[in-house]
Amino acid sequence: MGGEALRVLLEHPSVEIAWATSRREEPIEAFHPNLYGCGIRTIHPDRIGACDVVFNALPGDPALEATPGLLDLGCRVIDLGSSFRLRDRETWERVYGRVHPCWPLAERAVYGIPELHAEAIAAAELIANPGCFSSAAILALAPLVREGLVDLRSIVVDGLSGTAGAGAALARPIHHPEIAGNLLPYNVVDHRHTYEMEQELGLLADGPVSVHFTPVYVPISRGILNLCHVFPERALDRSRLLELYRDFYADAPFTTVYDRPKQSGATWQYAPYPWVSSVAGTNHCLIGLDVDPRRNRVLVMAVLDSVGKGGAHAAVENMNLMFGLPRSLGLERRGLHP
Numbered sequence: 500m501g502g503e504a505l506r507v508l509l510e511h512p513s514v515e516i517a518w519a520t521s522r523r524e525e526p527i528e529a530f531h532p533n534l535y536g537c538g539i540r541t542i543h544p545d546r547i548g549a550c551d552v553v554f555n556a557l558p559g560d561p562a563l564e565a566t567p568g569l570l571d572l573g574c575r576v577i578d579l580g581s582s583f584r585l586r587d588r589e590t591w592e593r594v595y596g597r598v599h600p601c602w603p604l605a606e607r608a609v610y611g612i613p614e615l616h617a618e619a620i621a622a623a624e625l626i627a628n629p630g631c632f633s634s635a636a637i638l639a640l641a642p643l644v645r646e647g648l649v650d651l652r653s654i655v656v657d658g659l660s661g662t663a664g665a666g667a668a669l670a671r672p673i674h675h676p677e678i679a680g681n682l683l684p685y686n687v688v689d690h691r692h693t694y695e696m697e698q699e700l701g702l703l704a705d706g707p708v709s710v711h712f713t714p715v716y717v718p719i720s721r722g723i724l725n726l727c728h729v730f731p732e733r734a735l736d737r738s739r740l741l742e743l744y745r746d747f748y749a750d751a752p753f754t755t756v757y758d759r760p761k762q763s764g765a766t767w768q769y770a771p772y773p774w775v776s777s778v779a780g781t782n783h784c785l786i787g788l789d790v791d792p793r794r795n796r797v798l799v800m801a802v803l804d805s806v807g808k809g810g811a812h813a814a815v816e817n818m819n820l821m822f823g824l825p826r827s828l829g830l831e832r833r834g835l836h837p
Contacts, residue, residue: 501556502531503811511829517550583608583627631809633695635725639801642747649729661719664805683716722775757787782812
């Protein structure tokens with residue numbers, strides 16, 4: 500996440516990189532070879548000074564230790580991890596297995612989905628950037644949940660993720676010989692991102708929401724496809740649902756309803772549905788959907804880049820809002836294809 504944030508910020512016309520940290524002081528290309536030649540050399544965290552905004556890409560405990568001092572320096576902070584995402588302390592401490600050392604900061608933090616919280620983000624000192632699976636599911640389901648159109652006790656989300664979402668640490672499931680030619684389910688019940696989904700969708704529903712979420716690693720590097728199965732309270736028409744989504748996201752420059760027409764007579768129907776490769780390397784989320792009236796099911800599909808709209812690019816969008824910049828500034832790039 501830190502390397503991807505730097506890649507985007509180096510192209511941003513209103514940003515100057517003040518510093519980047521590492522416990523080993525080296526040229527940035529020692530960690531991120533794609534940034535070779537950009538002139539950044541990391542400094543030890545003990546040597547940092549004040550700046551306007553910090554993208555905090557530290558792991559859990561170091562992030563919690565660093566954030567109070569950064570705020571005391573007068574920096575605004577966008578936390579790219581999970582330290583401040585949940586509003587309920589008991590839930591956070593149970594899910595993450597430790598005592599939160601600075602819970603008053605978690606109570607001040609704003610959950611950083613611009614499509615839902617743009618005004619609060621603009622005024623915030625501390626942003627909790629969402630999880631990647633969470634972003635895709637929340638964006639996919641928000642219009643249906645807000646309108647009360649589906650059974651809120653039976654929302655099923657299957658999340659397919661590239662391995663970049665696992666971070667930079669080495670692990671067997673994302674080791675190339677293990678993941679190549681493989682599909683790898685993990686934490687199939689009670690995944691941490693489930694609580695973010697239920698929290699944010701519950702705010703829209705003004706009541707409890709149950710999400711049944713299962714993630715799977717797939718042999719790609721970047722990208723997420725969330726397949727969200729919901730069961731309507733009454734018959735729903737696909738064209739009307741697409742219109743509902745277009746209205747809901749009318750002012751959201753990076754969340755787009757994907758509604759290419761179905762191919763008449765086609766036996767292999769794929770054109771109306773979004774592809775992960777379409778959003779690789781971007782801050783875009785594409786949402787497609789279809790209706791199965793025979794089984795009373797709506798399937799909503801959301802694709803985004805797990806370290807783009809699901810991480811560092813969304814953080815830059817949040818930064819733009821925080822500093823009164825155009826929301827799309829520095830983020831206009833389209834997806835890589837092929």
